[in-house]
Amino acid sequence: MSDDDFRRVEAHDCPMTSCSAPAGSPCRTGKGKVAVQYHTARFRLVPSLAKTLSVATPPVRKPGSLWVELPRPPAAGAEPAGRMRIGYARASTVRQSLDTQLDALKAARVARVFAEKISTRAVVRPELERAVALAAEMRASGLAVTLVVHEHKRLGRGIELAALAEQLRAADIGLEFLSGELQGSHDPTGIVFTVLAALSGMEREYIRDRTLEGHESARTRGKTIGGATVTDEAMLSMALHLRGQNLSLRDIAARLVITRGKKKGQHPSPATVLRMLREHDEIARASAVQGS
Structure with a gap:
């Protein structure tokens, strides 16, 4: 699922007679509230979402609030308002x-x-x-x-x-x-x-290649790559909660404690927290793509 899925859905009028939300507006309930999810008959008008089970109404549309009709999206090639x-x-x-x-x-x-x-x-x-x-x-x-x-x-x-x-x-x-x-x-x-x-892709490739070269160079010298894992599910859960409070990586790391290994009782480094959160986000994005 993409952050822009709701815009693709709202490019169409909702065909549900109980909703009939015009293009540009979120779906509505029978009680005149913004629906928590877009109606199935509407998001299935989008080919890329046709097999999706549900499409949530994003926070920017204020689900559960009083429904208000919003302006229709501009037609392709139209002059801006x-x-x-x-x-x-x-x-x-x-x-x-x-x-x-x-x-x-x-x-x-x-x-x-x-x-x-x-x-x-x-x-x-x-x-x-x-x-x-x-x-x-x-x-x-x-x-x-x-x-x-x-x-x-x-x-x-x-x-x-x-x-x-x-x-x-x-x-x-x-x-x-x-x-x-x-x-x-x-x-x-x-x-x-x-x-x-283009630079984004090039930089990712450069970082990956240099990292692999560094690992190979270390192996030829008999060095071990990587170390004992200091993160676990409990630490990840707490880190996600703290990230939701808009704390910096340094502040998040200071509130986490390693529970095993030689570093037990110490705080993980901000770099470790960043790597843990990035891995979680990458897995979440991959799962979302597979489920869409």
Whole structure:
């Protein structure tokens, strides 16, 4: 299942007479509430979801709340109903100031600014996620939306930046950098998005190849690859719970305790926590793909 599945479902009117939600709006219950799941007759209009058992209504649609008809999505090739610029600012530490970024965004006349002080290494960046969610919702309503950032490094580096670019391109959201090497406005179909996607794949391949080479070099010297496993299901469960509270990797690691082996009683490293969460996310994505 994809994060954008609900948009594919909402590209169609709901054929259920008890719902009849128009394109662009979530399904509704007989009591006039937003349905928790889209009606089967509706999501089966999407070929890629035809065999899916259910498609959940995402939090952005507020399941269980009073149903309100939303604007229909723009027709392909149609002119946007208007334009909106959403700003994002980030500093890596609490001591760093956001003033320069905020002043630049204000001068760029963005409609709303999301700002936070959080490390680039953080798995979850709440304000960035809110900015992207709002941008996607505004784009779905027919507005042409651009995410404006002071410099590309504020969004991340390497794979993280490329993954975000792919997310924005899928939602047809533009990107603008006010300074730095990528300064300027970039259309979702433009070369910058394409290059970032390509770099993402290249960087993954490079990291994988260098890792394998390092392992092989270590083996030829008689070194053992890897060590005793310090993670377990209980630790993973607690780490997922803490991640849901938007804690940094360092804070999550500080709250976990190794329960076995030579390091029993110690805290795992942030790198160990990151690897454990990434492995869980990869397995979850693979299972979702197989089930779709």
